[in-house]
Amino acid sequence: MATLADVAKRAGVSVGVVSRLLNGDDTLRAREETKQRVRAAAAELEYTPNYAARALRKSRVGVIGLAVHDASNPVYSEIIAGAQAEATKAGYALMLSDVDALATDDERFKRFVSGGAIDGLLLQRAGTSADALVSKIASGEVPTVLLNDHTRGAIGSVAVDDYAAARLAVSHLIELGHRDIALLQVDGPRSRATRRRKGWADALEAAGLEARASRVFRGGHTAEQGYRGMSELLMEPTLPTAVFAANVLSAVGALSAAYDRDVQVPDGISLVGLHDVFVADFLQPRLTVVRLPLFELGARAVTLLLSQMENEPARHESIQTPEPVMVLRASTAPPARH
Amino acid sequence: MATLADVAKRAGVSVGVVSRLLNGDDTLRAREETKQRVRAAAAELEYTPNYAARALRKSRVGVIGLAVHDASNPVYSEIIAGAQAEATKAGYALMLSDVDALATDDERFKRFVSGGAIDGLLLQRAGTSADALVSKIASGEVPTVLLNDHTRGAIGSVAVDDYAAARLAVSHLIELGHRDIALLQVDGPRSRATRRRKGWADALEAAGLEARASRVFRGGHTAEQGYRGMSELLMEPTLPTAVFAANVLSAVGALSAAYDRDVQVPDGISLVGLHDVFVADFLQPRLTVVRLPLFELGARAVTLLLSQMENEPARHESIQTPEPVMVLRASTAPPARH
DNA sequence: CTGAAAGCGCTAACAA
DNA sequence: TTGTTAGCGCTTTCAG
Numbered sequence: 026m027a028t029l030a031d032v033a034k035r036a037g038v039s040v041g042v043v044s045r046l047l048n049g050d051d052t053l054r055a056r057e058e059t060k061q062r063v064r065a066a067a068a069e070l071e072y073t074p075n076y077a078a079r080a081l082r083k084s085r086v087g088v089i090g091l092a093v094h095d096a097s098n099p100v101y102s103e104i105i106a107g108a109q110a111e112a113t114k115a116g117y118a119l120m121l122s123d124v125d126a127l128a129t130d131d132e133r134f135k136r137f138v139s140g141g142a143i144d145g146l147l148l149q150r151a152g153t154s155a156d157a158l159v160s161k162i163a164s165g166e167v168p169t170v171l172l173n174d175h176t177r178g179a180i181g182s183v184a185v186d187d188y189a190a191a192r193l194a195v196s197h198l199i200e201l202g203h204r205d206i207a208l209l210q211v212d213g214p215r216s217r218a219t220r221r222r223k224g225w226a227d228a229l230e231a232a233g234l235e236a237r238a239s240r241v242f243r244g245g246h247t248a249e250q251g252y253r254g255m256s257e258l259l260m261e262p263t264l265p266t267a268v269f270a271a272n273v274l275s276a277v278g279a280l281s282a283a284y285d286r287d288v289q290v291p292d293g294i295s296l297v298g299l300h301d302v303f304v305a306d307f308l309q310p311r312l313t314v315v316r317l318p319l320f321e322l323g324a325r326a327v328t329l330l331l332s333q334m335e336n337e338p339a340r341h342e343s344i345q346t347p348e349p350v351m352v353l354r355a356s357t358a359p360p361a362r363h
Numbered sequence: 364m365a366t367l368a369d370v371a372k373r374a375g376v377s378v379g380v381v382s383r384l385l386n387g388d389d390t391l392r393a394r395e396e397t398k399q400r401v402r403a404a405a406a407e408l409e410y411t412p413n414y415a416a417r418a419l420r421k422s423r424v425g426v427i428g429l430a431v432h433d434a435s436n437p438v439y440s441e442i443i444a445g446a447q448a449e450a451t452k453a454g455y456a457l458m459l460s461d462v463d464a465l466a467t468d469d470e471r472f473k474r475f476v477s478g479g480a481i482d483g484l485l486l487q488r489a490g491t492s493a494d495a496l497v498s499k500i501a502s503g504e505v506p507t508v509l510l511n512d513h514t515r516g517a518i519g520s521v522a523v524d525d526y527a528a529a530r531l532a533v534s535h536l537i538e539l540g541h542r543d544i545a546l547l548q549v550d551g552p553r554s555r556a557t558r559r560r561k562g563w564a565d566a567l568e569a570a571g572l573e574a575r576a577s578r579v580f581r582g583g584h585t586a587e588q589g590y591r592g593m594s595e596l597l598m599e600p601t602l603p604t605a606v607f608a609a610n611v612l613s614a615v616g617a618l619s620a621a622y623d624r625d626v627q628v629p630d631g632i633s634l635v636g637l638h639d640v641f642v643a644d645f646l647q648p649r650l651t652v653v654r655l656p657l658f659e660l661g662a663r664a665v666t667l668l669l670s671q672m673e674n675e676p677a678r679h680e681s682i683q684t685p686e687p688v689m690v691l692r693a694s695t696a697p698p699a700r701h
Numbered sequence: 702c703t704g705a706a707a708g709c710g711c712t713a714a715c716a717a
Numbered sequence: 718t719t720g721t722t723a724g725c726g727c728t729t730t731c732a733g
Contacts, residue, residue, distance in 0.1 A: 082708085
C-alpha cells in the first residue's frame, strides 16, 4: 500500500533516489547515510513495489505462460515443476493454461497476449488444430518456445533425447532375449513420434532384427488409447513377446488390456513404458520404464525463452545430459520358451 | 501495440469517448455514426487494451491465484478445471502455484500479493506449516477462499460433502455383507479428516456395528502413504474384510500393498476409495470409488471469491448437489465365507 | 550527490 | 454529444 512517494517523503529524499536505490542501480552515487535512511523508511512502511505500475513503465509484466494439453497428465508435472523452478529463480511467475481452452476463445487469447499479459509462452503441442492456432497467435506477439518438439524459424524449441530413450528401452528387451518386439506408437507432433519409432527400429536392426510395420500399433498418449492399441495388438494371430509403449500412460492402458485378455505380464508378454510417473510404481506388475530428464526440459525451456526475450535468436536445443536411464521394475522378463 | 490515443486520433474523437464506448459504458450518449467510426478505427488498428495500464488505473489485475500442494495430484485437476472455467467466464485468468514453493520464499510471495499481482487467492490446505504461512500472508492482503475446507472469520471456504461420501462408501460395503470395515484415514486439515471418519463411524453404527479406533489406520493422501498404511493394517492378527480409503491415491497404494502381501482384492479384502481419477479405471482390479462434484467445487470457489472481492462477507459454502455417487467397479465383493 | 519531471496507457470526473 | 485532464505508481533522463 505504501508507494515510492511515501518512502521518499519519510526519508526526506526524492522518489528518484528511492527507486534507483531499491532497484540496485549502481550508477547511483549516494551517501551511505542517505541509503540507510531510505532503506529504513522502506522497511518501516513495508514498501512493496506495485506490479502493474512497473509493468506499465517497463512494458514487461514478469509472467510467462505455459500452455499444455491436459494439465492433469502426470508426465507434464515434472516439466512444469522444472519450468516453475527456473522461472522463479529469474523472478518470473508462471501462468499455467490449457491449450484447448485458449483455442476455444482465441479472440480473448489474442487480446491477452497482445495486451501484454504475458512476456513469453512455453507451448506443449499435441498435433491438434488448437496447437496451430495458439502457436500462431502467440508467436506473432511474444517469444515462444516449444516443449519437447522441434522447429525452425522464429519459434524456439527444446527436446529430450526420445530417440536414445526408445533405443535404450528396446535394447533392454533384446538383451533379455526378445526377438519380436512391437511398438505402441504415440501420436502428436510428427517429429516426436518419428524419433521414438526410429529408436525402436534402429535398436532392432542393430541386433539384426527386422522392424516390421505390422508390429507398429497406435498407442496414443492416454491410458484409454493405450488400452485400445494393446487390445488390437492382442488380436494378432501370433503375438510379439514384448512391447515398447512410447508413452507411460499408454503403457498403463496396455497393462490393463493385457490383464483383461488374460495375458500375463511379464510372463506372457513384456512391457516397457517411456517416462516415469508415480503410478508406474503402483501397478501390478510394477512398470519398467525409461526415464528422461523432464525437469531439466522445463528448466531449459524457460532459460531459452528468457534469452529470446532478450532478443537472442530462437533456436533448437537438445538435452543430452542427464542421459535416459532404465528404471527396472517388474514388467519385463526373458521371453517364455516354447 | 496500438493505444487508445491512436484509435481516437484515427476516428477523430477524444480518448474518453473511445474508452467509454469500448468498455460498454451505457451512460455514453454518442451518435451512432460516431460509434461506428470508432469501432472501425479500433478494428483497423487491431487495438487491444493494455493490461498493465488498466490494472494500474483500476487497481485490479484480473488474475486470481490458485495454490495447491502438488499440482500433479490428479484429484486436483478436476477442481482446477472447474476453477479455470468459472474464472474465464468472469474474465479472470488463473495463476496456478505450489503452496510449498510459495512458503519457501515467503518474502517474495508477500511482495507478490501486496504488490497487487493477484486480486484474490484460492488455497488448498494440507495441514502443513506452509499452509498456515501462505494463508496468513494472503488473507491479510487479498480475499481468500479455502478449497474443501472449513473456516470462520475473514476467510471463505467451500466444501463438498465428504461426510456423505464416506457414509455412502461404507454403507455400500455393509450392504455387501461386510461387518468388519477398516478406515484408511487421510491426513491434512482436521475438519476434512474428521468429516470422513465420522461418515465411516456413523455408517457403521447405523448398522449396529462398532467403529473401533483400532480399525483406523493412517492412509495419508499419497499412494506411498496408502501403501504404508495398508501394510500396517495387513499385519494385524485378524484382518478386516473391507477397507475404506479416504483418498484415491492412498487406495492406489493400498491395492499395491495388498498385492505384495498376496492378499487378493476383492476376494480376500474389499477396497473402496474416495474420489475418482482416471487411473482408478486402469488398475487390477479396477477400483470402486465414490465420486464427488470436484469440478463444481472449483467453480463455486471462484464464484465465492469473486463475491468477496466485491466486498461481500466471507462465508462457508457446502456443495450438496450433485450428490456423491458410487462408481462400482471391481474392487468390492461380498466377504468370503469361513 | 540529489531533485524534478516526463510519460508508460488507461479510466473517470468534469467541462463544454 | 464530445473533449480535457488528473492521476494510478513507477523508471529514467536531465539538471543542478
